[in-house]
Amino acid sequence: MNDPTRPHDALALPPLAAARGIVELPGSKSISNRALLLAALARGSTELQSLLQADDVARMREALAALGVRLASAEAPRSVRVEGVAGRFPARNADLFLGNAGTAVRPLTAALAITGGDYRIRGVARMHERPIRDLVEPLRALGCTIDYTGQEGYPPLAIGTSHARAGSPVTVRGDVSSQFLTGLLMALPLAAGSDRFPTTVRLSTTLISRPYVEITTNLMRRFGVAVAAPDASTFIVPAGPGYRSPGVFRVEGDASSASYFLAAGVLGGGPVRVAGVGRDSIQGDVAFADVLQRLGADIRFGPDWIEARSAGPLAGGEVDCTDIPDAAMTLAMLALFARDPIRLTGIASWRVKETDRIAAMAAELAKLGATVDAGPSHLRVIAPARLRPATLDTYDDHRMAMCASLAAFGGVEVTIRDPGCVAKTYPEYFAVLGELTGVAPRYVHA
Numbered sequence: 450m451n452d453p454t455r456p457h458d459a460l461a462l463p464p465l466a467a468a469r470g471i472v473e474l475p476g477s478k479s480i481s482n483r484a485l486l487l488a489a490l491a492r493g494s495t496e497l498q499s500l501l502q503a504d505d506v507a508r509m510r511e512a513l514a515a516l517g518v519r520l521a522s523a524e525a526p527r528s529v530r531v532e533g534v535a536g537r538f539p540a541r542n543a544d545l546f547l548g549n550a551g552t553a554v555r556p557l558t559a560a561l562a563i564t565g566g567d568y569r570i571r572g573v574a575r576m577h578e579r580p581i582r583d584l585v586e587p588l589r590a591l592g593c594t595i596d597y598t599g600q601e602g603y604p605p606l607a608i609g610t611s612h613a614r615a616g617s618p619v620t621v622r623g624d625v626s627s628q629f630l631t632g633l634l635m636a637l638p639l640a641a642g643s644d645r646f647p648t649t650v651r652l653s654t655t656l657i658s659r660p661y662v663e664i665t666t667n668l669m670r671r672f673g674v675a676v677a678a679p680d681a682s683t684f685i686v687p688a689g690p691g692y693r694s695p696g697v698f699r700v701e702g703d704a705s706s707a708s709y710f711l712a713a714g715v716l717g718g719g720p721v722r723v724a725g726v727g728r729d730s731i732q733g734d735v736a737f738a739d740v741l742q743r744l745g746a747d748i749r750f751g752p753d754w755i756e757a758r759s760a761g762p763l764a765g766g767e768v769d770c771t772d773i774p775d776a777a778m779t780l781a782m783l784a785l786f787a788r789d790p791i792r793l794t795g796i797a798s799w800r801v802k803e804t805d806r807i808a809a810m811a812a813e814l815a816k817l818g819a820t821v822d823a824g825p826s827h828l829r830v831i832a833p834a835r836l837r838p839a840t841l842d843t844y845d846d847h848r849m850a851m852c853a854s855l856a857a858f859g860g861v862e863v864t865i866r867d868p869g870c871v872a873k874t875y876p877e878y879f880a881v882l883g884e885l886t887g888v889a890p891r892y893v894h895a
Contacts, residue, residue, distance in 0.1 A: 459840070459895035460868040460879060462857040468717030468885045472710045474702030474725035476501035476527065477732060478874050479664055481700050482509045482552040486560065486635065487672040488531035489518040489538075493694030498528045499725070500700055504873045505550035512545045512557060536639050536691045541566040549576045549803055549845075549873070551628055555584055558606060559632035562593035563639045565611030570604060575845065577604050579801050583622040584629040591619055591640070615688070616646030623656030623682075626798060630656065630684070631665040637686040638674050645688050652682040657798055660733020660772050667731045671695050702726040702753075704734035706875050708779040709851045711738060711757040713885060715746040716786060716858035719758030721885060727753040737776035740768055744787065765789025774798050775848060781810050782852045784830035785819055785859060797826035803873075804844035813841045813849070817856055840864040840895055847873040854882055864895055 481501040486509065488495035500506065510520060510529075517539030519532040538561070547553045549572055558581065561568045571577070582602035585595050592612035598605045615637065621630055630650065637648050656662065666676045666684075673693040677685040702725020714721030726735060728750040738755050742748040747760040765787040770777035777793055784791035799806035811823040818833030836859035843850040843866055850871050857863045868890075871878045883889045 458866065459893050460865045461891045461893050462854055462863045462865065463888055464860045464862060465717060465857040465886045465888055467887070468713040468721055469719055470885045471722045471724060472881055472885065474707055474723055475503065475875055475877075476700035477703040478503065478505055478705075479552060479661060479732070480668065481506045482550070483556065483631075483635070483665060483668050484698055484700060485509050485513060485531065486556050487668055487692055488533060488694065488698070489513050490536055490560065490639065491533035491672050491692035491694045492535045493533050493696075495531045495533065495694040496523045496525075496528055496697045497531060498523070498525050498697065498699040499702075500527055500529050501703065501874065502527060503876060504548060505552060508546070508548045508550045509553040509557075512547060512553060515543045515545060516540045533692070533694055537564060538566070542568070544569045545571070547572045547576070549573045551579065551626070554604060555581070555626070555628040555632040556635050558584060558595070558608070559588060559636035560639060561608050562588045562595050563591070563611055563613045563636040565594070566608065568608040569598070570606045570608065572604055575803060579603065580625060581606070583625050584632055587619045587621045587633060588613075591617065613640045615640040615643035615648045618649045618651060620651045620653050622654045623652040624654040624797070626801060627656060627658035627661045630662055634662075634665055634676055634684060634686060635669065638689070638691045643686075643688060644690055647688045648686045650684045650686065656681070657771055657795070658733070658774055663733065664731055671698060701730055701732060703874070704730055704732035704737070705775040705848075706851075706878075707755065708734065708737045708776040709855065709878070710885065711741060711748075711755060712779050712783055712855055713858070713882065714757035715741060715759050715763070715783070716855060717886060719747075720756050721758070722754055722756040724754045727751050727755055729753065733772050734776040736773050737779065740773070740780065744783075763787040765791045767792045767794060769795050771795030778806060778810065778848050778852050779855070781814065781828055781830060782855045785814065785817060785832050785836060785856060787832055790829055790831045792827060792829040794827045796828060800825075803846040804849065806846065806849070809842075809844045809846065809849055810852075813853065816841060817859070836861045838862050840866065843867045843870050845870050847871045847875065851875065851878055854879070864893070866895055868892070
């Protein structure tokens with residue numbers, strides 16, 4: 450099989466009949482990039498273990514290095530030692546290219562705006578279409594200087610001097626992306642006066658993807674800042690000396706990536722076990738396994754593993770995906786195999802991800818023969834009597850590519866365009882899928 454990390458036009462997956470085995474998951478992207486930034490901002494040296502090795506994390510590492518943070522390989526595999534800068538980046542002037550990494554753009558924008566300097570933040574064309582106004586406005590209200598250098602409300606951004614001080618309440622929307630709240634919370638311990646004054650952050654709208662914010666507050670606590678949440682719309686960043694290193698921090702396996710292999714275990718009989726994430730995970734996407742169970746799959750849990758196998762046809766029904774927006778994409782593909790329609794709700798955030806995922810998923814499911822009803826925040830899928838072979842587009846979206854592979858369990862060959870886009874979070878994905886199924890994908894031109 451060709452190297453899956455190299456660019457290819459397309460990948461052809463023959464019909465897949467079975468899947469069984471154990472998958473050692475790569476590190477969580479959400480945790481990896483948060484932990485890198487917190488380790489950089491902390492006092493002391495931190496060894497980050499099991500860090501994800503993929504494009505989004507590479508962009509964060511490059512940005513931190515450009516800001517003067519020292520990063521070095523540690524002895525353990527996939528480990529990095531980060532020398533913290535105690536809340537102030539040594540480089541006060543930098544031009545940062547962050548690709549399409551939302552988990553880097555949003556928190557770094559907030560951290561750099563709060564501390565102030567002369568910074569430029571830019572990315573690929575799609576990143577310049579992903580809104581950021583709802584983070585910029587509360588930062589400006591705090592006294593930060595941020596200018597749009599392209600389209601109003603979107604990156605690229607120019608960041609200047611800061612007059613931000615802790616103590617003044619700030620309001621942020623929560624219904625577009627939870628990363629805006631995450632960025633604010635992570636940056637506020639850097640504000641002037643944060644050692645003496647707490648800062649209250651209030652939500653002006655309902656918060657989507659709350660489990661991702663809980664990842665943020667969990668990690669902040671591990672790095673010495675315990676955010677209080679007295680109610681569902683209020684967060685209080687306490688006064689204190691800022692972030693401090695925990696010494697060693699191990700990154701969990703990626704729960705979103707686990708969803709594809711758990712689905713493969715259900716569709717291919719199984720058992721398939723994912724190792725590195727389990728019942729004790731801090732990631733909300735582990736709830737995907739609970740949804741699988743409700744749909745009729747045989748799911749078993751350990752503290753750091755989940756196992757899936759088939760237990761008969763999958764049921765349908767309505768699933769509220771507000772707390773599992775990334776893993777919900779896997780559910781959309783699983784709907785091709787359900788005996789009744791599946792309706793996914795709470796997925797409005799799909800519209801502002803790496804692509805418009807509602808439109809993209811609807812288009813690709815239709816190619817496979819499904820009947821699809823797509824709305825602003827929902828997707829309803831009726832499985833066809835029989836899947837059609839199809840060439841599926843991926844829209845430069847890693848999750849579209851990984852989801853597409855599951856259609857091959859429907860007894861048809863599936864060709865996936867631009868499979869290399871999985872490098873954003875999981876460069877080895879197709880190789881691992883081949884090991885589980887015993888079927889090697891073929892790289893072709895399409």
